[in-house]
Amino acid sequence: MDWQFVFSQALTQAIGPTMLVYALGAIGLNLQFGYTGLLNFGQAAFAAVGAYGLALSVAAFGLPFWLGIIIGLGAAVILALLMGIPTLRLRADYLAIVTIAAAEIVRRLFRATVWAEHTGGSDGMREFSDPFFELNPFPPDATWTLGFISMDSGRLIVDFGLFDLQYSNRDLWVMAVGWALIAIFLGILGLLVHSPWGRVLKGIREDEEAVRSLGKNVFAYKMQALVIGGLIGAVAGFVFALARANVQPDAFSTDFTFYFYIVLILGGAARLFGPVLGAALFWFLYNIFAQGLSEAINSGLISTDIINQTQVGPLVFFLLGLGMVLLLIFRPQGILGNRRELMLDVR
Amino acid sequence: MRRAVLLLSAAFAGLLLGLGVNSSATAQDAFGVHGTLENQQDEPVAGVSITVADAAGTEIATVQSAEDGTWAVPLDAGGDYLVTLDESTLPDGLVVRNGKPELEVTISSDRTVLFPLDTQVVGGTDPGGDEPSTSGEESGETGGESTADPEAAENGENLGEIEDEGGATRAASLLVSGLHFGLMIALAAVGLSMVFGTTGLTNFAHGDLVTFGGVMALLFNLTFGLPVWVAAIAAVLLGAAFGWVQDWGLWSRLFKRGTGLVSMMIISIGVALLIRFATLFFFGGERKRYDEYVGQQPWDFGWLVIAPKEVVTGLIALGVCIAVGLALVYTRLGKATRAVADNPSLAASTGINVTQVVRLVWTIGGGLAAMSGVFLSISDGVKFDMGQHLLLMVFAAVVLGGLGTAFGAFVGAMLIGVFVQMSTLVIAPELKYVGALAVLIIIMLTRPQGILGRRERIG
Numbered sequence: 001m002d003w004q005f006v007f008s009q010a011l012t013q014a015i016g017p018t019m020l021v022y023a024l025g026a027i028g029l030n031l032q033f034g035y036t037g038l039l040n041f042g043q044a045a046f047a048a049v050g051a052y053g054l055a056l057s058v059a060a061f062g063l064p065f066w067l068g069i070i071i072g073l074g075a076a077v078i079l080a081l082l083m084g085i086p087t088l089r090l091r092a093d094y095l096a097i098v099t100i101a102a103a104e105i106v107r108r109l110f111r112a113t114v115w116a117e118h119t120g121g122s123d124g125m126r127e128f129s130d131p132f133f134e135l136n137p138f139p140p141d142a143t144w145t146l147g148f149i150s151m152d153s154g155r156l157i158v159d160f161g162l163f164d165l166q167y168s169n170r171d172l173w174v175m176a177v178g179w180a181l182i183a184i185f186l187g188i189l190g191l192l193v194h195s196p197w198g199r200v201l202k203g204i205r206e207d208e209e210a211v212r213s214l215g216k217n218v219f220a221y222k223m224q225a226l227v228i229g230g231l232i233g234a235v236a237g238f239v240f241a242l243a244r245a246n247v248q249p250d251a252f253s254t255d256f257t258f259y260f261y262i263v264l265i266l267g268g269a270a271r272l273f274g275p276v277l278g279a280a281l282f283w284f285l286y287n288i289f290a291q292g293l294s295e296a297i298n299s300g301l302i303s304t305d306i307i308n309q310t311q312v313g314p315l316v317f318f319l320l321g322l323g324m325v326l327l328l329i330f331r332p333q334g335i336l337g338n339r340r341e342l343m344l345d346v347r
Numbered sequence: 348m349r350r351a352v353l354l355l356s357a358a359f360a361g362l363l364l365g366l367g368v369n370s371s372a373t374a375q376d377a378f379g380v381h382g383t384l385e386n387q388q389d390e391p392v393a394g395v396s397i398t399v400a401d402a403a404g405t406e407i408a409t410v411q412s413a414e415d416g417t418w419a420v421p422l423d424a425g426g427d428y429l430v431t432l433d434e435s436t437l438p439d440g441l442v443v444r445n446g447k448p449e450l451e452v453t454i455s456s457d458r459t460v461l462f463p464l465d466t467q468v469v470g471g472t473d474p475g476g477d478e479p480s481t482s483g484e485e486s487g488e489t490g491g492e493s494t495a496d497p498e499a500a501e502n503g504e505n506l507g508e509i510e511d512e513g514g515a516t517r518a519a520s521l522l523v524s525g526l527h528f529g530l531m532i533a534l535a536a537v538g539l540s541m542v543f544g545t546t547g548l549t550n551f552a553h554g555d556l557v558t559f560g561g562v563m564a565l566l567f568n569l570t571f572g573l574p575v576w577v578a579a580i581a582a583v584l585l586g587a588a589f590g591w592v593q594d595w596g597l598w599s600r601l602f603k604r605g606t607g608l609v610s611m612m613i614i615s616i617g618v619a620l621l622i623r624f625a626t627l628f629f630f631g632g633e634r635k636r637y638d639e640y641v642g643q644q645p646w647d648f649g650w651l652v653i654a655p656k657e658v659v660t661g662l663i664a665l666g667v668c669i670a671v672g673l674a675l676v677y678t679r680l681g682k683a684t685r686a687v688a689d690n691p692s693l694a695a696s697t698g699i700n701v702t703q704v705v706r707l708v709w710t711i712g713g714g715l716a717a718m719s720g721v722f723l724s725i726s727d728g729v730k731f732d733m734g735q736h737l738l739l740m741v742f743a744a745v746v747l748g749g750l751g752t753a754f755g756a757f758v759g760a761m762l763i764g765v766f767v768q769m770s771t772l773v774i775a776p777e778l779k780y781v782g783a784l785a786v787l788i789i790i791m792l793t794r795p796q797g798i799l800g801r802r803e804r805i806g
Contacts, residue, residue: 037609039609039612082788085792086788086789086791086792086795087791090791090795092609093549093608093612093750094746094750094791094795096549096612097549097742097746097787098787098788098791100739100742101739101742101743101784101787101788102784102788104739104780104784105781105784105785108777108778108780108781109778109781111777112775112777112778113461113463113775113777114775114777114778121461122459122461123458123459254735255620258616258620261613261616265613307628310631311628314624314625314627314628315624315628317620317624318620318621318624318625318628320620321617321618321619321620321621321623321624322617322621324613324614324616324617324620325614325617325618325621328610328613328614328617329601329606329614332606332610
């Protein structure tokens with residue numbers, strides 16, 4: 001079996017387009033959950049309204065791409081207000097239940113056959129990403145070699161001997177934009193959480209009553225955190241939709257939110273670089289398990305009597321669930337976190 | 348602690364290993380079209396012809412939907428195809444709701460094609476709308492079974508005669524199926540609400556206890572060949588044992604360590620993923636059914652047609668709910684449970700063993716959830732994510748009734764069950780859960796403590 005291929009694939013993915021989606025979603029979640037203590041279980045819904053806002057505007061209504069982005073962001077703000085107004089005055093677990101319900105409503109609405117002529121129902125939509133890829137500065141036909149880096153008709157190959165990284169020119173464009181967005185958001189967030197505003201957020205996480213007694217409008221601060229985190233979630237939705245060049249309602253199930261949580265907790269909640277590190281590690285582990293197992297089955301190393309190809313996915317996600325449980329029990333602060341940051345209590 | 352977690356996962360994996368059922372889903376990268384036909388009650392519709400033709404109109408294959416409503420046509424290459432559902436082969440009264448039995452699809456992988464089935468055309472080509480709807484309200488209810496059983500099919504035709512009372516009978520049958528669904532939610536909700544009341548934990552893995560019950564009954568029924576009622580009892584006992592093991596191996600130890608409630612809530616999500624994907628791994632992604640009571644001859648009361656299994660499972664569920672309620676009010680342990688739910692420290696100071704009460708609540712909650720899973724699967728079959736979808740209804744019920752109260756959970760569950768089913772009179776059936784979840788959000792706005800909850804709980 002080809003270990004080099006498995007390892008190269010996993011490393012390629014670990015900084016690739018999909019990882020960026022998890023990193024961006026978890027950055028938004030980090031502001032909500034890590035810094036403010038809001039249990040938002042509907043981050044997938046923010047990604048969904050972002051992705052669908054863009055896809056519907058461009059593909060169904062023929063609006064320009066930039067207007068689609070603005071509509072997607074606007075939809076995320078509206079969703080945050082709708083979720084936040086009924087629940088942010090209540091205890092944390094109510095927010096958890098309502099956000100998970102709202103995420104399910106959003107998914108089912110996009111899935112419904114009632115307006116399938118616009119949304120495509122459970123098949124989703126395509127043909128909205130062309131304006132994005134028209135801006136792609138990476139030519140599809142470049143061919144050159146520079147040491148261990150080479151470009152083979154638009155495909156970048158970085159050969160490190162033991163392993164190599166390979167990206168198509170579309171991947172490169174998504175990654176350039178995605179990593180730039182991550183840098184921007186981390187910069188903004190870093191300034192925000194170290195500002196007086198950010199200290200109020202952390203205060204709310206530690207003791208809401210104490211902050212209220214200082215005359216702060218806790219509800220407004222929580223709402224601001226929810227909206228900003230939701231906007232970053234919508235941007236994650238844009239990257240997700242553009243990288244795959246399609247949107248599908250079932251991709252935005254509650255499990256998607258849970259993976260954001262795994263990413264966040266793995267990296268370390270309430271740490272600026274936690275989500276990025278967590279996303280890279282999460283997606284690397286997922287790929288090395290999934291690719292490794294399916295390679296092992298293909299090469300006959302593991303007999304198909306024990307597991308077959310269709311069982312690889314469930315097995316990997318089972319391991320991820322187990323990993324999440326063990327991580328929270330034995331190292332709730334993740335890799336970068338501070339143990340005291342996750343000692344929250346809602347009662 | 349480490350030992351306990353390992354034990355828990357090992358015990359769980361061992362339980363599921365016995366299943367030995369492998370997934371046989373088709374490979375993802377093959378070309379083809381497939382789908383599942385379900386009527387507005389989410390019951391499968393069998394024996395419907397579906398024809399796939401290529402862009403030039405040449406017929407490639409005609410298939411019939413199987414017992415579980417699934418159909419699939421493998422294709423050699425991608426491209427544009429025409430998928431046609433033969434409406435004359437649909438059970439009586441069912442039509443394609445959006446009036447589009449012919450779909451043009453572009454195939455680039457194995458693709459799902461869905462035909463929404465209902466007893467009336469909504470916003471489609473049929474301006475009258477009433478005509479097809481009067482003949483088949485009830486056959487819609489039993490549509491999944493009618494073709495499996497020739498006698499039931501005849502029955503479906505007879506129903507066409509009671510045309511004038513179409514709307515009223517539809518409402519009556521929806522009300523009854525709503526009550527049934529409500530009872531199923533209630534079985535799961537009581538456990539969730541009591542666990543919350545006694546420990547403060549919102550358990551996101553409770554829905555997967557429901558799945559666990561359904562899967563265990565399937566294991567006993569299909570793999571060991573036991574009759575469904577024996578399998579059901581075994582599954583409920585195993586569900587109770589699973590609840591006990593979960594509390595013993597995981598939750599009680601976490602409480603002792605002083606793990607925060609938010610961390611525990613996220614741990615419960617991890618547990619839910621664990622159970623769900625273990626089920627998917629051992630059991631596969633398809634919907635499976637028990638070998639009894641699938642095509643059951645319904646009772647016809649004229650104003651209401653109902654399958655006996657629904658009546659029996661509904662009555663048992665009602666009896667169990669009443670028994671739990673009486674036990675909570677009159678027995679010593681029940682009183683102790685309510686005391687712990689009111690105020691754990693005060694209850695402990697009066698000599699109540701809080702740990703034991705919590706263990707009992709987990710055990711009973713696990714058993715009731717498993718029962719709910721078995722009963723739901725007798726009607727609809729078992730699927731690995733059935734509990735996940737029920738969980739949101741359970742949350743809606745618990746919040747509506749008041750978090751942490753057993754009686755509130757029951758009232759909320761009945762209201763949600765009836766609301767979900769009755770709302771299909773007005774809105775598209777595929778959106779019925781959306782309505783219930785929207786109700787949940789509206790309650791949050793107006794009366795966050797729920798119907799029977801007390802204001803202080805929301806603090």
